[in-house]
Amino acid sequence: MTVLVLLDHTDAGEPRATAPELVALACSLGEAEGVWVGAAPLPAQLPSGLARVHRVAVANDWAPEGEHVAPVVSEAVAAVVDATGASVVLLASTFENKDVAARLGALHGAGVVTDADSVAVEHGTVVAGKTVLAGTWTTRVEVVAPLAVVLVKAGAADAAEPAAAPEVVEHAVAPSYVGGLVEVVERTERAGTGRPDLASAQTVIVGGRGTEGDFGPLEELADELGAAIGATRVATDEGWIAREAQVGQTGVTVSPRLYIGAGVSGAVHHRGGMQAAGTIVAVNNDPDAPIFEIADYGIVGDLFEVLPQATAELRRLRG
Amino acid sequence: MSIVRGGGTKVGQPARCRVTFPAVRIVVAVKHVPDIQADRTLGQDGRLARDGGDGTLNEVDENAVEAALVVAESAGGAEVIALTMGPDDAVDAARRALQMGADSAVHVLDEAAAGSDALGTAHVLAAAVRKIAEDGPVDLVVTGMAATDGLTSLVPAALAAELGIVALTLAVDVTVADGAVVVRRELDHADETLRAALPALVSVSDRANEARYPNFAAIMAARKKPVAVWSLADLGVPPDEVGSAGARTRILAAEPRPARKDRVLVTDTGDAGAQLAAYLVEHKLA
Ligand SMILES: Cc1cc2nc3c(=O)[nH]c(=O)nc-3n(C[C@H](O)[C@H](O)[C@H](O)COP(=O)(O)OP(=O)(O)OC[C@H]3O[C@@H](n4cnc5c(N)ncnc54)[C@H](O)[C@@H]3O)c2cc1C
Numbered sequence: 001m002t003v004l005v006l007l008d009h010t011d012a013g014e015p016r017a018t019a020p021e022l023v024a025l026a027c028s029l030g031e032a033e034g035v036w037v038g039a040a041p042l043p044a045q046l047p048s049g050l051a052r053v054h055r056v057a058v059a060n061d062w063a064p065e066g067e068h069v070a071p072v073v074s075e076a077v078a079a080v081v082d083a084t085g086a087s088v089v090l091l092a093s094t095f096e097n098k099d100v101a102a103r104l105g106a107l108h109g110a111g112v113v114t115d116a117d118s119v120a121v122e123h124g125t126v127v128a129g130k131t132v133l134a135g136t137w138t139t140r141v142e143v144v145a146p147l148a149v150v151l152v153k154a155g156a157a158d159a160a161e162p163a164a165a166p167e168v169v170e171h172a173v174a175p176s177y178v179g180g181l182v183e184v185v186e187r188t189e190r191a192g193t194g195r196p197d198l199a200s201a202q203t204v205i206v207g208g209r210g211t212e213g214d215f216g217p218l219e220e221l222a223d224e225l226g227a228a229i230g231a232t233r234v235a236t237d238e239g240w241i242a243r244e245a246q247v248g249q250t251g252v253t254v255s256p257r258l259y260i261g262a263g264v265s266g267a268v269h270h271r272g273g274m275q276a277a278g279t280i281v282a283v284n285n286d287p288d289a290p291i292f293e294i295a296d297y298g299i300v301g302d303l304f305e306v307l308p309q310a311t312a313e314l315r316r317l318r319g
Numbered sequence: 320m321s322i323v324r325g326g327g328t329k330v331g332q333p334a335r336c337r338v339t340f341p342a343v344r345i346v347v348a349v350k351h352v353p354d355i356q357a358d359r360t361l362g363q364d365g366r367l368a369r370d371g372g373d374g375t376l377n378e379v380d381e382n383a384v385e386a387a388l389v390v391a392e393s394a395g396g397a398e399v400i401a402l403t404m405g406p407d408d409a410v411d412a413a414r415r416a417l418q419m420g421a422d423s424a425v426h427v428l429d430e431a432a433a434g435s436d437a438l439g440t441a442h443v444l445a446a447a448v449r450k451i452a453e454d455g456p457v458d459l460v461v462t463g464m465a466a467t468d469g470l471t472s473l474v475p476a477a478l479a480a481e482l483g484i485v486a487l488t489l490a491v492d493v494t495v496a497d498g499a500v501v502v503r504r505e506l507d508h509a510d511e512t513l514r515a516a517l518p519a520l521v522s523v524s525d526r527a528n529e530a531r532y533p534n535f536a537a538i539m540a541a542r543k544k545p546v547a548v549w550s551l552a553d554l555g556v557p558p559d560e561v562g563s564a565g566a567r568t569r570i571l572a573a574e575p576r577p578a579r580k581d582r583v584l585v586t587d588t589g590d591a592g593a594q595l596a597a598y599l600v601e602h603k604l605a
Contacts, residue, residue, distance in 0.1 A: 010508070069513075070476060070486070094507050095464075095472060099488055102476035105438040111567030112438065114471040127571065132470075133359045133367075137575050145567035181485045181519075185501065185512040199507070203604070225605055237526075243505045249355075249467060250379065250525045252507070258604045268355050272470070279604055280579075281595065287586070296579055297598055301587025309592025310599075317600050 001030030001121065002086040006037070006077060006097065007053070011068075011189050013040030017197045018092035020047035020159035022152055026090055027160065029121050033084060034166075037076040038067040048163030054080045056171045070099035071179035078108050079173045081147060088126055090119070093151035093253075094199075101149045111145035115253065117156045117276075126150065134249070134268065135275030154200030155255065190244065193229070198245065201228035204256045206247055206274070208232040210263015210284065210303055213240040217307035218262055224314050230254065232270050248273035262303040266291025283307065343397040343458040343495070343517070346448050347387040347421065348478070349380040351405050351412035352468040359468075365570025366434060367468050374408055376415040379463030379523070381530035384416045386523045387461040388531070390495045398422050400451055404432060404443055410546060417541035418533035424544065425451060429551040434563030437469060441477035443561050446554035448482060459500065460520040464489050475522035485515040488522040 003026040008016040026032035027049040034053035036042055042055060056076040058067040066072060077089060077100065089104065091097040093115050104110040116128035126148035131138050143150070198204065205227045207218045215229065222229050230247040231240070247254055249272035259277035264270065266282070266289055274280070275294060282295040283303045292298040299306055353359050354373045362368050384401070391397035401416035403409050404427040413424035427447050435443065451457055460482070465472045472488075479486030492503040501514045502521055533541070551558055559565055583598075585591055599605035 016508075070488075071480075095489055096506055098472045099476035099486060102437070102441070102473040103480045105473065105567070106441060106477040106480035109567075111436075112471075112473060113568055114473065131576070132573075133361070133468075134355070135576065136359075137361050137573055139361070139365055139573045140571040142569045142571050143567065144569055178480075178483060178485055181515050182487070183514040185514050187509055187511045189509045225599075233526075243526075244507055249470065250464065258599070272355070272467075276576075279602065281599075283595075292584060294579065295584070296582050297595065298582070298584040299587055299591045299595060300584070301591050306587055306592040306595065309590070310595040311592075313593040313596035314599065314605055317596060318605070 001088065002084050003030045003032050003088040003090060004035050004077065004080060004084065004086045005032060006073070006089065006091045006100070007034045007046070008092050008094070008097070009036070009040055011040060013043060015043065015046065016092065017200055018154050020162070021154065021157045021200070022090045022092060023047035023049050024160040025119055025152060025157040029088060029119065033086070035077055035080050037073050042165060042168065044165060045162040046165045047160035049160050050166050052167040052169055053165060054083070054169045054171055056080065056173055059172050059174045066182055066184050069179065069182045069184065070096065070103060071182065072175045074100045074103035074107070075173050075176055075179060076171070078104060079171055081108070083171065087147060089147070089149045091149065091151050093153045097151055101151055104147070104149050108147060109145055110147040110149040111143035112149045112151070113141050113143060114151045116150050116152050117255065119150050119152060131276045134272040135255070153253065153255065154197065190242070195222060196226065196228045198228040198230055198247070199252050199254060201254070202256050203227035203258045204230050204247070204254050204274070204277070205260045205262065206230040206232065206264055207235055207241070207262050208264035209234045211235065211240065213238060215241060217304060217311070221260070221307050221311045224311050232264055232267070261291055262307060264291055265289050266294065343391065343394050344455055345387045345391055345397060345399045345459045345461060346402050346451055346457050347384050347399060347416060347461045348402045348444055348474070349384065349412045349416050350377040350403060350466045351375070351409040352377045352466055355467045360575070361573040365573040374411065376412045377463055377466045379465060379467075379525045380412065381419070382523050382525055382527050383461045383463045384419045384421060385528045385530040386490070386493050386521070387459070388420045389528065390459065390493065394495065400425060402444060402447055402451070403427070404440060404447070406433065413546060414541060417544045418538050419531055420537065422544065424546040426546055426548050427554065428548050429558070431551055431558035431562045431564070434566060435561045436566040436568050437471045437473035438477050438567060439561040439565050441474050441481055443551070443554065443556055444474070444478050445481035446556045447549065448478075450549065450554055456518070458517045459495065460484070462520065462522045464522045464524045475520060479520040482520070484518050484520055486520045486522065487513050487515055490521050490523045491526045493521055493523060493527060
């Protein structure tokens with residue numbers, strides 16, 4: 001069974017953190033082949049285990065920066081599906097890729113599962129595991145179409161090690177009429193934060209309104225724990241931290257081993273994006289804050305006291 | 320669907336919302352979902368229990384309706400049609416849109432549509448938009464970026480794909496001018512401004528606007544607004560293409576996650592930070 005992996009990458013051609021995870025997962029299902037869309041240079045090293053990589057050049061006189069828009073990417077993936085007879089496509093579960101998957105579903109008959117945290121082949125069909133209803137239920141979903149497109153959450157598998165890039169197969173697609181209609185007026189890629197990727201981090205520290213805009217104590221604890229920093233919508237609305245840090249129903253979904261919420265009330269919209277975390281720690285000075293209903297370890301206290309003390313004690317304990 | 324109708328700037332409009340087309344028809348797709356504040360459960364079949372009676376308009380769809388109304392208002396004389404699909408009480412979602420200011424509503428009501436997956440839903444909605452377009456071209460379709468029940472975010476792009484139009488998704492800002500829609504979006508790794516000629520579909524984020532709250536007069540006025548009820552047969556959609564029969568994914572098992580055990584709640588008396596550090600080390604989390 002051929003399993004295609006869309007190798008998400010930066011505009012400059014650096015694979016995203018999810019790419020090696022998806023490749024490892026694909027290898028556990030069948031013969032893994034990569035799909036690389038666009039003109040960005042293929043890196044010398046790619047996640048190990050790929051039998052080959054399909055580089056799809058987008059023939060577009062009209063919009064060189066438009067090659068990452070969903071219609072174009074979905075057409076590129078569809079072209080490689082046709083060429084290889086692949087029956088499974090794995091994509092990182094991002095909002096952009098959901099648009100790609102939706103088009104593969106609507107136009108190419110694929111069955112689509114979003115936000116999967118596991119994927120297996122059982123009796124010849126693809127079965128994905130996912131949590132639903134704000135992380136309160138777990139489900140197993142079977143794809144009953146000849147082409148299964150599964151959007152896999154960050155952190156669902158251990159990343160494959162890098163290896164020399166395998167054989168490259170060249171393809172070219174001419175974008176459809178609709179693909180050509182999207183004009184990218186402006187695109188600014190954001191630089192990384194220097195911390196682990198929020199969606200896939202093992203430890204996530206989230207600040208809410210209670211920080212009053214001072215993320216300093218969270219940053220220091222994050223340094224100590226190697227954590228990513230997230231935020232509630234209030235904190236991003238206030239402009240205290242970048243939008244992409246928003247955790248929740250309409251932001252990033254995280255399922256780290258450890259979540260620490262500081263000055264976060266635990267609104268249902270926020271819980272939707274973090275309730276599947278392994279261990280939930282909450283620091284809030286209101287004993288009635290709803291986050292305590294789901295916290296494994298709750299501290300009623302002032303985050304400006306508790307966090308610095310925890311950081312100092314961790315340094316001491318670990319020498 | 321085709322169509323942007325011809326130009327002409329409206330006189331007397333402030334420059335900020337200069338509009339260069341006389342009228343648009345906008346369809347806004349809305350969904351009735353179980354209240355996320357209430358306990359939600361899955362049934363034996365893995366489908367969401369929708370009989371709780373505490374359903375509501377999907378929150379982000381309020382932002383979609385708001386965006387549609389703002390575009391319509393700036394266009395002067397535009398028509399906004401709310402479209403929903405679902406069982407009897409789904410009409411409440413459409414009613415809410417009417418209260419907010421939509422002109423009319425369409426409710427696709429058919430038992431055979433129950434159990435549709437996101438792609439099945441998009442298929443039915445596309446057929447409904449095409450039928451709406453029989454009375455006059457539809458220029459813009461607006462949806463929310465996600466529904467709080469399934470949270471797949473697949474419907475907007477799938478609906479646009481079925482209609483053969485562009486989808487500009489996750490908009491935090493929407494402007495319609497000169498026969499085109501311009502959308503600003505904030506993605507995980509990039510910020511973008513995208514532009515496409517109408518007709519197009521836009522999905523809006525909860526950050527796109529503050530949805531208006533209908534006043535009493537608006538609520539009363541909504542009662543007189545027309546709600547058309549269409550079946551799959553009216554839409555020419557064969558029942559086996561949608562609903563559980565047409566679904567391309569099937570839920571094999573659904574279980575509530577086990578309750579968290581051994582939970583601790585401490586009140587800081589001066590050493591809670593140190594205790595937390597010890598807890599993290601003990602549980603190998605640090
Ligand atoms: C459609 C929609 C989608 C949304 N999507 C999201 C989403 O994706 N993500 C999200 O986060 N929100 C989302 N929201 C917003 C959400 O409803 C809440 O408003 C938000 O999560 C609350 O953020 P908060 O916890 O920072 O603020 P608050 O609810 O104001 O809580 C602040 C908490 O900080 C505590 N506090 C104050 N000072 C201190 C201190 N010194 N030490 C310790 N604790 C302190 C307070 O006791 C309080 O509990 C959405 C809302 C809507 C309507």
